[in-house]
Amino acid sequence: DGGITQSPKYLFRKEGQNVTLSCEQNLNHDAMYWYRQDPGQGLRLIYYSQIVNDFQKGDIAEGYSVSREKKESFPLTVTSAQKNPTAFYLCASGRTGQGAAGYTFGSGTRLTVV
Amino acid sequence: RKEVEQDPGPFNVPEGATVAFNCTYSNSASQSFFWYRQDCRKEPKLLMSVYSSGNEDGRFTAQLNRASQYISLLIRDSKLSDSATYLCVVKGSGNTGKLIFGQGTTLQVKP
Numbered sequence: 001d002g003g004i005t006q007s008p009k010y011l012f013r014k015e016g017q018n019v020t021l022s023c024e025q026n027l028n029h030d031a032m033y034w035y036r037q038d039p040g041q042g043l044r045l046i047y048y049s050q051i052v053n054d055f056q057k058g059d060i061a062e063g064y065s066v067s068r069e070k071k072e073s074f075p076l077t078v079t080s081a082q083k084n085p086t087a088f089y090l091c092a093s094g095r096t097g098q099g100a101a102g103y104t105f106g107s108g109t110r111l112t113v114v
Numbered sequence: 115r116k117e118v119e120q121d122p123g124p125f126n127v128p129e130g131a132t133v134a135f136n137c138t139y140s141n142s143a144s145q146s147f148f149w150y151r152q153d154c155r156k157e158p159k160l161l162m163s164v165y166s167s168g169n170e171d172g173r174f175t176a177q178l179n180r181a182s183q184y185i186s187l188l189i190r191d192s193k194l195s196d197s198a199t200y201l202c203v204v205k206g207s208g209n210t211g212k213l214i215f216g217q218g219t220t221l222q223v224k225p
Contacts, residue, residue, distance in 0.1 A: 009130075016197075040122075042201070042217040043158070058212075090157055102148045103213060104205065107158040 002027045006106035008093050012114045013078065013085065021076045021109045023091035031096045032074035033103065036060065037088045046089075048081050049074055050096050077110065115140055118216040120202050126222045131192045135219045137185040137202030138219045146205035147178055149187050152218065154195075158201055192223045 004025040013019045023032065031050045035043040045058030049068040063082025068074050074093075078085045088110050092103035120137045127133050139147075147164035162169065164185055165177040175188040185202055202216035 011136075042118075043215040045212065048212060088155075102146075102150070102160045102163065105159070108157050 004091060004093050004104050004106040006089075006109050008023060008109060009107065011109055011111045014114060016080045018077055018079050019111070021078070021089055021091075021111070023074045023076065023106055024072055025074075025093040025104075025106075027093055027104060028070070028071070029093035029095055029104075031094050032068070033092045033094070034058070034064075034066065034074070034076045035090045035092065037090060037091060043090065046076065085111055087111060116216075117141060117214045118202055118204050120216040120219050122217055122219060124220040124222050126224060127192055129160075129192055129194060130223075130225050131223075132188065132190045133192060133221060134186045134189075135202075136220075137216055139183050139185070139202075139204045139208060139214075141204070142180075142183060144183075144204045144206055147176075147185050148203040148205075148213070149174075150201040150203055150215075152167055152201055153198050157213075161200070163171055166208060189221075192221075194223050196219055197223045 007022045033048040034046040037043050044060050046064050046065040049055035052071050055066050055068050065077045088108050090108045091106040094103040118139050126214045149161040150158040151161045152158040162171050164178045168177045172188045177186045199220045200223040201218045
């Protein structure tokens with residue numbers, strides 16, 4: 001079945017560490033997105049990519065980095081520069097262009113700083 | 115002003131009730147509109163798209179008013195399983211495909 005897979009489901013990070021969240025899709029979608037959700041809050045866009053080898057900053061890109069070397073994969077690195085990384089991270093993919101439907105989301109990664 | 119605004123609720127309703135959620139958006143050039151459902155500690159899932167003429171899917175009815183930049187979701191005959199957070203989502207103009215999410219409205223259906 002086609003879908004989008006995030007791993008790990010739970011991740012614990014020590015202060016000063018970089019960690020990488022995985023996102024893989026086999027839906028043949030061109031566009032992929034990373035969102036962050038804090039408790040009781042909406043989704044905020046971190047980074048997005050509409051094509052391989054290209055990506056754009058979203059609204060809260062500081063302290064994060066991404067790569068898009070393959071169409072299927074869009075990993076997110078949470079660097080030590082991100083001062084408050086504890087949150088629920090959601091990856092999504094979708095088609096681009098006019099009339100594109102909504103996104104498909106992965107099941108998310110819960111990141112906690114310990 | 116937020117690009118997509120919703121009343122966060124919570125809305126507490128008895129089973130069988132009819133409940134309506136509203137949402138406003140600020141960008142008049144927005145092209146596509148959706149309602150997503152998010153269960154506690156889960157990812158959002160597409161509930162339905164919203165079309166200009168209004169559309170219905172079973173107990174759920176979505177309406178769009180472009181002139182007022184207003185979207186609504188009506189749930190009839192509420193079930194316990196409808197308890198969730200409902201996210202109003204707007205796709206901006208152009209081909210970026212970016213979706214902008216409202217904060218969400220929480221619904222609790224009580225027995």
